[in-house]
Amino acid sequence: MSLMIIKRGILEVFRGTISKEIKSAKDFLAEIEKCFAKRDKAKTSTLLQNLISMKYQGKGNIREYIMGMSNIASKLKALNLEMSNDLLIHLVLFSLAAQFSQFKITYNCQKEKWSLNELISFCVQKEERLKQENK
Structure with a gap:
């Protein structure tokens, strides 16, 4: 496919942002792609x-x-910023309300580390006990 045919199929507003020095269709399409690059940062x-x-x-x-x-x-x-399971668990624990303070202490005193699923399970149990206490 020739560069002229490709240029005609692209909106003029985008064609104006591309250098006139580009001679190949491949280079032209690469420049167009840069216009649509995600702003991942x-x-x-x-x-x-x-x-x-x-x-x-x-x-x-x-x-x-x-x-x-x-x-x-x-x-x-997915944006290439991977955090460990341990870090996520600590972020969850830091974010819990004061009524979970004893729960946090229990976690920190144990040698074993919890998986995210274990943390969820224990938090749900704690939440249910708190609801029972508040009735």
Whole structure:
């Protein structure tokens, strides 16, 4: 396919941003692709800020809350910012409300590390006990 045919099929607003020195269709398409490059750094920064600033206030479903944090971590991984399971677990623990303080101490005193699924399970149990106590 010739460069002239490709140029005619692309909106003029994009054609104007490409150097006139480009001679091949391949180079022209590579320049067009740069115009549509994702802004991964901004997205990464926003997701990381959201993850770090999350706080569980003791209302709502704790399982959904932790899964939401895990979902953000997965999105960060897709943007080449992978965090360890241990770091995610600590971020979850830091974000829990004061009513989980004894729960946090228990985790920190144990030698074993929990998986995310174990953390969710234990948090759900703790949440259910708290609801029973508040009745």
